[in-house]
Amino acid sequence: MDEIINELGTDIHSSWNFKDGDLATITNDDNLVQATKNRLNTRLGSSEYFYNEYGSVLHRFHGWRKNETTLKFMEIALTDSLEQDPRYRNFKLNLELQPDKRVKISVHVVYDDDTVLDMDYILNTDGTVEES
DSSP states (O other), X not given: OHHHHHTTOEEEOTTOOXXXXXXXXXXXXXXXXXXXXXXXXXXXXXXXXXXXXXXXXXXXXTTSOOSHHHHHHHHHHHHHHHTTSTTOSSEEEEEEEOTTSOEEEXXXXXXXXXXXXXXXXXXXXXXXXXXX
């Protein structure tokens, strides 16, 4: 199990705080949670000089009707986006419209029989994604 979790990577923590005289880092499953949020908040194509197909098209849904049809289109777009990350091979995505018109995005990632990671995000009405 630890080998799989360790494969999830290390990055600079998005808080940009210092720890022991250096920028704080984030590792393992916490890194995947942060990386997913970053991917969903980045417009597809805005980092094309650095990454192929990095980002999402969530911003294109801003202003669409808040209904099940829109959620299905969003689910397809988010699935395509997440599949660009090699850490997402076996996952399920669920989108749910909240009473306050925000969208709950739940991601269930299965690595093997013993390793599962559940992540929940909220797509706010202003188009930004936050951890739930």
